[in-house]
Amino acid sequence: MALVVLVGAVGCSKGSGAAAAAKAPVEEAQVIESGEVDPAWLSYDPATKTVNFHVIAGLTGLNGALNFNGFRDGGLTLTVPKGWTVAIRVTNHDGMLPHSAEVIPATKPVPTGPVPPAFDGAFTVPLAQGLSPLGEDGMRFVADRVGSFLIFCGVPGHGAAGMWVRLRVSGAAPVPSATATPAGKS
Ligand SMILES: [Cu+2]
Numbered sequence: 031m032a033l034v035v036l037v038g039a040v041g042c043s044k045g046s047g048a049a050a051a052a053k054a055p056v057e058e059a060q061v062i063e064s065g066e067v068d069p070a071w072l073s074y075d076p077a078t079k080t081v082n083f084h085v086i087a088g089l090t091g092l093n094g095a096l097n098f099n100g101f102r103d104g105g106l107t108l109t110v111p112k113g114w115t116v117a118i119r120v121t122n123h124d125g126m127l128p129h130s131a132e133v134i135p136a137t138k139p140v141p142t143g144p145v146p147p148a149f150d151g152a153f154t155v156p157l158a159q160g161l162s163p164l165g166e167d168g169m170r171f172v173a174d175r176v177g178s179f180l181i182f183c184g185v186p187g188h189g190a191a192g193m194w195v196r197l198r199v200s201g202a203a204p205v206p207s208a209t210a211t212p213a214g215k216s
Contacts, residue, residue, distance in 0.1 A: 065210055067209060071085075071208060072208045081110050084119045086099050086120075087121065093192050096192055097193060098181065101210070104194060106195040107209055109203050109206060109208070110197070110206045111173075113174060114206065115170065115171070115172050115173075116170070120154050120166065120168060120169070122161040126163060127160075128159060128160030130157045130159075130185055131153065131181055131183060132145075132152065133169075133181055136178040136179055136180055141182070143184060143187075150171055151169055151171045158186060160184070175199060180195070180196060181194060181195050181197050182194035
């Protein structure tokens with residue numbers, strides 16, 4: 031009798047578990063593809079005027095994984111006040127392709143490979159070869175002039191294919207922010 035109840039319970043549990051497992055990936059994909067900005071990517075300290083930002087290459091499957099944090103073609107903008115120190119941690123979340131990140135002046139068309147960085151040290155190593163899948167590097171620089179810049183992937187072809195987001199150095203913004211922005215222009 032006890033055995034029958036146990037089997038029934040297991041069967042029932044397994045059934046609902048399978049249903050939940052089948053449903054969960056769909057919900058997760060919808061959330062990711064909506065291009066939401068995760069507050070966990072950004073932190074900052076007004077006292078030291080330092081901003082920390084986490085760039086995640088190939089976070090989603092968007093654009094064949096040629097995206098940063100699930101955004102492509104400038105769909106994400108990191109704004110930092112002029113004079114702040116910017117520390118960007120770069121993680122290659124793509125299990126297939128190498129990726130890198132470099133801050134360059136906003137130019138159109140987007141370069142097909144590495145160009146001189148907009149700020150000293152504003153790139154990951156190796157830049158053209160890229161970080162191996164699941165690799166990580168960081169960059170640190172002082173945003174010492176206002177302007178519009180791109181954070182783009184220096185692996186040949188990736189940036190031009192849409193793997194870039196925006197960095198805006200502002201003379202008016204009191205604190206850093208990360209926001210979704212219209213994609214497709216540079
Ligand atoms: Cu790339």
